[in-house]
Amino acid sequence: xxxxxxxxxxxxxxxxxxxxxxxxxxxxxxxxxxxxxxxxxxxxxxxxxxxxxxxxxxxxxxxxxxxxxxxxxxxxxxxxxxxxxxxxxxxxxxxxxxxxxxxxxxxxxxxxxxxxxxxxxxxxxxxxxxxxxxxxxxxxxxxxxxxxxxxxxxxxxxxxxxxxxxxxxxxxxxxxxxxxxxxxxxxxxxxxxxxxxxxxxxxxxxxxxxxxxxxxxxxxxxxxxxxxxxxxxxxxxxxxxxxxxxxxxxxxxxxxxxxxxxxxxxxxxxxxxxxxxxxxxxxxxxxxxxxxxxxxxxxxxxxxxxxxxxxxxxxxxxxxx
Amino acid sequence: xxxxxxxxxxxxxxxxxxxxxxxxxxxxxxxxxxxxxxxxxxxxxxxxxxxxxxxxxxxxxxxxxxxxxxxxxxxxxxxxxxxxxxxxxxxxxxxxxxxxxxxxxxxxxxxxxxxxxxxxxxxxxxxxxxxxxxxxxxxxxxxxxxxxxxxxxxxxxxxxxxxxxxxxxxxxxxxxxxxxxxxxxxxxxxxxxxxxxxxxxxxxxxxxxxxxxxxxxxxxxxxxxxxxxxxxxxxxxxxxxxxxxxxxxxxxxxxxxxxxxxxxxxxxxxxxxxxxxxxxxxxxxxxxxxxxxxxxxxxxxxxxxxxxxxxxxxxxxxxxx
Numbered sequence: 140x141x142x143x144x145x146x147x148x149x150x151x152x153x154x155x156x157x158x159x160x161x162x163x164x165x166x167x168x169x170x171x172x173x174x175x176x177x178x179x180x181x182x183x184x185x186x187x188x189x190x191x192x193x194x195x196x197x198x199x200x201x202x203x204x205x206x207x208x209x210x211x212x213x214x215x216x217x218x219x220x221x222x223x224x225x226x227x228x229x230x231x232x233x234x235x236x237x238x239x240x241x242x243x244x245x246x247x248x249x250x251x252x253x254x255x256x257x258x259x260x261x262x263x264x265x266x267x268x269x270x271x272x273x274x275x276x277x278x279x280x281x282x283x284x285x286x287x288x289x290x291x292x293x294x295x296x297x298x299x300x301x302x303x304x305x306x307x308x309x310x311x312x313x314x315x316x317x318x319x320x321x322x323x324x325x326x327x328x329x330x331x332x333x334x335x336x337x338x339x340x341x342x343x344x345x346x347x348x349x350x351x352x353x354x355x356x357x358x359x360x361x362x363x364x365x366x367x368x369x370x371x372x373x374x375x376x377x378x379x380x381x382x383x384x385x386x387x388x389x390x391x392x393x394x395x396x397x398x399x400x401x402x403x404x405x406x407x408x409x410x411x412x413x414x415x416x417x418x419x420x421x422x423x424x425x426x427x428x429x430x431x432x433x434x435x436x437x438x439x440x441x442x443x444x445x446x447x448x449x450x451x452x453x454x455x456x457x458x459x460x
Numbered sequence: 461x462x463x464x465x466x467x468x469x470x471x472x473x474x475x476x477x478x479x480x481x482x483x484x485x486x487x488x489x490x491x492x493x494x495x496x497x498x499x500x501x502x503x504x505x506x507x508x509x510x511x512x513x514x515x516x517x518x519x520x521x522x523x524x525x526x527x528x529x530x531x532x533x534x535x536x537x538x539x540x541x542x543x544x545x546x547x548x549x550x551x552x553x554x555x556x557x558x559x560x561x562x563x564x565x566x567x568x569x570x571x572x573x574x575x576x577x578x579x580x581x582x583x584x585x586x587x588x589x590x591x592x593x594x595x596x597x598x599x600x601x602x603x604x605x606x607x608x609x610x611x612x613x614x615x616x617x618x619x620x621x622x623x624x625x626x627x628x629x630x631x632x633x634x635x636x637x638x639x640x641x642x643x644x645x646x647x648x649x650x651x652x653x654x655x656x657x658x659x660x661x662x663x664x665x666x667x668x669x670x671x672x673x674x675x676x677x678x679x680x681x682x683x684x685x686x687x688x689x690x691x692x693x694x695x696x697x698x699x700x701x702x703x704x705x706x707x708x709x710x711x712x713x714x715x716x717x718x719x720x721x722x723x724x725x726x727x728x729x730x731x732x733x734x735x736x737x738x739x740x741x742x743x744x745x746x747x748x749x750x751x752x753x754x755x756x757x758x759x760x761x762x763x764x765x766x767x768x769x770x771x772x773x774x775x776x777x778x779x780x781x
Contacts, residue, residue, distance in 0.1 A: 275619050291619070296612045298596050298701020299744075303612075305698050308735050311632075321733030377626050378699045380619020412642030414629050423620075 150202070152209040152248075153439025154194050155257060155432070156180055156187060156216045158232040162435040163194035165202060165209070170267060174201040175432060182234040188243055195248075212252045213442025214240065215260030215434055217282075221301060222441075225254040232283075255441040257434055258304070259295050261427070262288035263447055264437025265385045268428055272447045274382035277375050278427070281388035283332040285371070289379045293446040296379070307331060311370060329367035332390045350396020361400070368397065369404040376420045384420070387427030398426070471523070473530040473569075474760025475515050476578060476753070477501055477508060477537045479553040483756040484515035486523060486530070491588060495522040496753060503555040509564055516569075533573045534763025535561065536581030536755055542622060543762070546575040553604075576762040578755055579625070580616050582748070583609035584768055585758025586706045589749055593768045595703035598696050599748070602709035604653040606692070610700045614767040617700070628652060632691060650688035653711045671717020682721070689718065690725040697741045705741070708748030719747070 149168040154161055157180055164175040176197045181190050191214065195206040218230030225241020241252045255263075262278035265271070275291045285307030289296040296303045307327030308320050315324020316334065328334045339346055342356050349361050375384055391397060402421045409416040427433055440447060470489040475482055478501055485496040497518045502511050512535065516527040539551030546562020562573045576584075583599035586592070596612045606628035610617040617624045628648030629641050636645020637655065649655045660667055663677050670682050696705055712718060723742045730737040748754055761768060 275617075275624075289617075291612060291617045291624075292615045294613045296596075296610075296617060296700065298612070299703035300701055302697075302701035302739070303596075303699065305701075309695060309698055318735075320735030322729075322736065374630060374699075376623075377630055378624065378695075379617065380621055380623035380626075382620035408643075414639075414641030415643065418623070 149210040149443075150204075150208055151211045151213070151439040151442055152195060152198065152206075152250075153213045153260075153435045153437065153442060154191050154215070155260065155434035155438050156190065156214060156233070157257075157434075158217065161190050161194055162432050163191075163198055164432055164435045164439065165198050166436065166439045172432070172436070174198045175435075176201070180233070182232075184235050184238050184243065187233060187235065187238075187240070188247075191244060192247055206247065207249045209248060209250055211250050211439070211442035211444070212244070212248050213260070213438040213440065214244075214252065214254045215257040215438040215441065216240070216254060217257045219301070220254050220256045222253065222255050222259075222297065225252060227254060250442070251444075253442050253444055255295075255438070256288075256301065257438075258282075258286050259288040259297070259301075260437035260441050261387065261434045262290050262385070262437065263295065263440040264433040264435070265387075265427060266290050266447050267436055267440060268431045268433050269383065269385070269425065271383050275379065276383045276385065277379055277381035278385045278387065279371065279375060281330060281332070281368075281386065281390035283389070285327040285330045287375055289375075289381060290447060291379070291381075293448060306371065306374065309374070311367070326367055326371055329363055330371065330390065332388075335364070335390060346390065346393045347395070349394065350400070364394075364397065365400050365404050368401050369408065372401065372405065372420050372424070373408070373415065373418070376418050376423065382423065383425050384423045385425050385427050387433075391426070392429070398424070470531040470764075471525075471529055472532045472534070472760040472763055473516055473519065473527075474534045474581075474756045474758070474763060475512055475536070476581065476755035476759050477511065477535060477554070478578075478755075479538065482511050482515055483753050484512075484519055485753055485756045485760065486519050487757065487760045493753070493757070495519045496756070497522070501554070503553075505556055505559050505564065508554060508556065508559075508561070509568070512565060513568055527568065528570045530569060530571055532571050532760070532763035532765070533565070533569050534581070534759040534761065535565075535573065535575045536578040536759040536762065537561070537575060538578045540622070541575050541577045543574065543576050543580075543618065546573060548575060571763070572765075574763050574765055576616075576759070577609075577622065578759075579603075579607045580609040580618070580622075581758035581762050582708065582755045583611050583706070583758065584616065584761040585754040585756070586708075586748060587611050587768050588757055588761060589752045589754050590704065590706070590746065592704050596700065597704045597706065598700055598702035599706045599708065600692065600696060602651060602653070602689075602707065602711035604710070606648040606651045608696055610696075610702060611768060612700070612702075614769060627692065627695065630695070632688070647688055647692055650684055651692065651711065653709075656685070656711060667711065667714045668716070670715065671721070685715075685718065686721050686725050689722050690729065693722065693726065693741050693745070694729070694736065694739070697739050697744065703744065704746050705744045706746050706748050708754075712747070713750070719745070 154163040219228040287304040312324030316328040318325040405421040472487040475484040540549040608625040631643040633645030637649040639646040726742040
């Protein structure tokens, strides 16, 4: 299949549909960001369709064209997605269950619409934005939940049911908090934003201030979080061995104190284990660039449905310009 | 590069170099096993070269040709391997350290020699032998050590340093046994054949009989092993989400009682967790076929250096015939 082009160039639309706002952009075939727009997300099926069309229309206007000229369309959405069909099984924050989002939008565009879970899309976007397309990369999202996405050999490791990377539900503490999944002591019950915020509030603590809070209760919570994240990152490196582990998500952004303390704990563990020292987990950590619309770039990559392959110079130039 | 062929057909040599014997075979381009040979392994660098040449020579004789006619050569070896260079970093059982095995053998064949860790090669071989080349597959090896190898999108997930799948060194019990890696309570200290056998011997127990041993010490050890393997398999499914989890290795073969009891424990855990019930880990388990030379088939696949793609009918026919 020959992709449609405008003046011989592809126009890849990517939209990251977030709980409150949706971030859209258009990449050309040299991975340059040609236009970028952020609009509020309307919940519900009809609302999401309107949101995507509003973003697409605004971007097309910016480029002096119409949404019909987009040569590929990719969407990232927080929820369980069957990327082969474009069906979103559940996306709680957006008020939808089992929606065939690809079909819903297919008549609005000339190109096929592809949909992917937003954490997985972000991993692809991070690969492009960090020019890490030749080496394996993991993205660990510390958001309301905890999940990872891995790009290996230029492609997402999705697994049989798109379930790869659901590491938030690894149970590490039989005496831990009960998880909504039915297990006890899942990593997500310690690190997931929902659980973490609720627990801290009940203790009169807050996530942003936890790093410098001298009270014993704060120290205990801090140690718990540091320990669980250190275990999570070690687990990601042991299982997937990515060259780069990208960290992102709301919890990480709020807890500015977290990364240095986790690096300290990684080094402490490495000091007693030659194996861990050899893994050098701390040397693989990179924070998700906040000035770059990585999730939307990833959505555009999802739309292309091609193996990830960067043109580092072009991406860098576009992102900085 | 056009592969060399004999009468228009590829002849892919694969040799699985084991601690005591080496298993070689030749696949044609329809994945049929044309010849198969097993010879004792000589340790040391020179010994391994002689072993591979003896196997290759015998297979060539069987086919009425010479080793020069092999169009690809792949080796599987128990050790840390850099598959890009063919350098074996360590292979303790074979008495070699940092050997450029590919270079050592390159002048003996007309084709390039490719080398891979034997667990990873076996995962590729299992994909071909089980005709599971379209869906992701994990191979969990319960041998002297514990490791997994995953094939995703038709390719091995190797990671940046060929370390993907080293799940034996996930520390799950801070009060557990000290591991040679320096950590405490690694999965391998419970499930790895070296640790397990030594501990059972010290308790007057044996692995084969452990399943039906009514003594309390046996029950405790049994529970420990079942718990650790259940956790391992759950971990593999949560991280990689493979359609099929292939189980193999000496510990599994000796402990015939193990798989049914692990399946029982998987179902017990699923009964209290909707998430685990949804994963249906027990339904993904398959035992490594023992009548098929899977590791050697995998070595031949390594030699081809192509994405895994089965011709299921042909493989089945050759393996049964």
